[in-house]
Amino acid sequence: MSRTRIKICGITRREDLLAAVAAGADAFGLVFYPPSPRFVTLAAAARLSREVSPFVSCVGLFVNADPAVVRETLAAVPLDLLQFHGDEDAVYCEQFGKPYIKAARVRPGLDLVEFARAFTSARGILLDAYVEGYGGAGQTFDWSLIPRNLPLPVVLSGGLTPANVRDAVTGLRPAAVDVSSGVEAAKGIKDAGKIAAFVAAVNEADIQLNA
Numbered sequence: 001m002s003r004t005r006i007k008i009c010g011i012t013r014r015e016d017l018l019a020a021v022a023a024g025a026d027a028f029g030l031v032f033y034p035p036s037p038r039f040v041t042l043a044a045a046a047r048l049s050r051e052v053s054p055f056v057s058c059v060g061l062f063v064n065a066d067p068a069v070v071r072e073t074l075a076a077v078p079l080d081l082l083q084f085h086g087d088e089d090a091v092y093c094e095q096f097g098k099p100y101i102k103a104a105r106v107r108p109g110l111d112l113v114e115f116a117r118a119f120t121s122a123r124g125i126l127l128d129a130y131v132e133g134y135g136g137a138g139q140t141f142d143w144s145l146i147p148r149n150l151p152l153p154v155v156l157s158g159g160l161t162p163a164n165v166r167d168a169v170t171g172l173r174p175a176a177v178d179v180s181s182g183v184e185a186a187k188g189i190k191d192a193g194k195i196a197a198f199v200a201a202v203n204e205a206d207i208q209l210n211a
């Protein structure tokens with residue numbers, strides 16, 4: 001049975017991390033983008049990263065960060081995967097020698113196949129809505145803009161919620177889904193019930209796809 005992987009992004013509190021892991025999330029995201037309401041300090045991130053079992057991935061999210069900042073973060077926090085959510089190019093993304101995913105901010109006119117071909121070294125292409133502030137806005141985009149022939153595994157994000165993720169998974173069959181706003185009580189504060197409902201909806205979609 002194939003399974004859609006689940007990342008809960010923008011974790012700032014221990015209890016939210018534990019709720020995500022208890023619900024069955026595969027990964028959690030720490031935001032190292034200072035303007036974000038979900039920004040975490042290195043000390044907080046290091047503390048959170050020590051809370052989880054070895055088979056839950058810790059993802060570090062950066063937006064156009066100075067490479068020195070990414071290196072400093074890697075030295076302090078055991079990140080399994082880097083998520084570049086700004087205007088970084090492949091040379092930038094590859095310099096850290098770590099697995100990474102690259103976000104594309106989807107809007108009409110963006111050639112996603114060409115975009116993905118520029119990041120062949122990435123583990124996947126993360127598709128998010130084009131919004132001011134780069135992401136985490138809880139905004140969906142027109143899923144019909146996603147070509148079927150993308151050369152990289154797709155991580156679907158942007159405005160996913162417990163209510164729409166089942167249709168997203170059954171309709172688009174992404175390798176993974178990533179959510180922040182849709183499982184929050186307030187910005188940076190997760191809701192354990194919404195996390196559980198989100199994970200359950202993805203699992204139901206997987207059961208439907210594998211039936």
Ligand SMILES: O=C(O)c1ccccc1N[C@@H]1O[C@H](COP(=O)(O)O)[C@@H](O)[C@H]1O
Binds near residue numbers: 063126134136138182
């Ligand atoms: O979470 C943030 O604050 C954030 C800031 C800057 C860039 C990306 C950010 N989060 C990512 O945005 C997408 C969509 O999130 P949402 O579910 O629509 O709120 C997701 O990949 C987050 O990892």
